[in-house]
Amino acid sequence: MRIGVDLGGTTVKAALCMEDGSIVQKKSVPTRKGDPDGLCADMKRLALELCSGNGIRPETVSGIGIGVPGSLDKQNCRLIFGTNLGMNNVCFGEVFRPEFVCGVRLENDANCAAIGEAAAGAARQARSMVMLTLGTGVGGGIVIDGKLYAGCNDIAGELGHMVIRQGGEPCNCGRRGCLEAYASASALVRFAERALSAGRESLLSAQRGRLNAKMICDAVDAGDVLAQELFAEYCENLSCGLANVINIFQPECIVLGGGLAGYGKKLLEPLRRLTDAQTFRSDRKNTEIRLAALGNDAGLIGAAVL
Numbered sequence: 127m128r129i130g131v132d133l134g135g136t137t138v139k140a141a142l143c144m145e146d147g148s149i150v151q152k153k154s155v156p157t158r159k160g161d162p163d164g165l166c167a168d169m170k171r172l173a174l175e176l177c178s179g180n181g182i183r184p185e186t187v188s189g190i191g192i193g194v195p196g197s198l199d200k201q202n203c204r205l206i207f208g209t210n211l212g213m214n215n216v217c218f219g220e221v222f223r224p225e226f227v228c229g230v231r232l233e234n235d236a237n238c239a240a241i242g243e244a245a246a247g248a249a250r251q252a253r254s255m256v257m258l259t260l261g262t263g264v265g266g267g268i269v270i271d272g273k274l275y276a277g278c279n280d281i282a283g284e285l286g287h288m289v290i291r292q293g294g295e296p297c298n299c300g301r302r303g304c305l306e307a308y309a310s311a312s313a314l315v316r317f318a319e320r321a322l323s324a325g326r327e328s329l330l331s332a333q334r335g336r337l338n339a340k341m342i343c344d345a346v347d348a349g350d351v352l353a354q355e356l357f358a359e360y361c362e363n364l365s366c367g368l369a370n371v372i373n374i375f376q377p378e379c380i381v382l383g384g385g386l387a388g389y390g391k392k393l394l395e396p397l398r399r400l401t402d403a404q405t406f407r408s409d410r411k412n413t414e415i416r417l418a419a420l421g422n423d424a425g426l427i428g429a430a431v432l
């Protein structure tokens with residue numbers, strides 16, 4: 127048995143998995159942002175509950191993987207910068223001791239999702255794939271010839287921080303105009319709140335101040351003009367990033383995950399059309415844009431099989 131933990135900006139999820147990554151049971155709690163001790167205690171409690179609930183002795187667990195948003199020192203199992211978690215310089219190596227005796231591996235959450243989808247999801251047959259997760263931030267993971275591309279510092283694949291507009295919206299990373307500042311779920315919400323503050327009329331007005339991406343997608347479906355405008359702009363911005371990825375890597379497929387991928391075909395169709403118009407095409411084989419098959423479990427499964 128293995129344990130995968132997906133440390134998100136909103137929730138901490140943990141799963142007890144078989145050796146191949148299939149999930150036996152999962153549990154989650156809200157993320158205690160800015161409280162590293164509380165967060166570590168929550169992770170351990172979830173892992174212990176998963177074991178006791180399934181008659182597994184913690185010392186028999188063969189591996190624990192944690193997917194974390196931020197920059198990492200994998201060798202020392204340390205989170206260096208975790209902007210979306212509100213904490214820096216946290217070591218996770220000893221969190222599960224003494225009950226658990228196996229090693230703990232740390233990987234960027236988006237890389238975990240890419241590993242999960244490449245191992246058991248939408249990109250299972252693909253030799254090369256790029257995963258983008260559209261959530262609180264925009265995460266990226268690059269798998270080439272079946273292996274995660276990590277670069278010389280183990281931190282490659284930060285596709286969310288490619289600039290799509292020089293001098294554009296400020297980003298959490300300190301630069302301006304990053305894909306993340308336009309194509310994350312938080313960005314879509316930020317643009318909506320801004321339009322409402324500027325006095326735009328919309329079905330969304332009633333939810334002002336507590337909007338989320340799902341509400342905006344629902345308003346698109348309900349025919350709301352502002353929501354449709356915002357969503358169209360969102361797709362245009364995201365397609366710019368996708369086209370950049372395709373033109374650089376020409377992967378067999380790009381897999382989209384995270385909360386906004388839950389919008390399904392309504393997201394894929396405009397994206398495919400907009401992206402096609404910006405990419406170098408071949409008459410042999412072109413990159414397919416697909417939705418994640420493992421849903422929000424990709425990161426958990428990828429972390430478990432690290």
Ligand SMILES: [Zn+2]
Nearest residue numbers: 287297299304
């Ligand atoms: Zn950035």
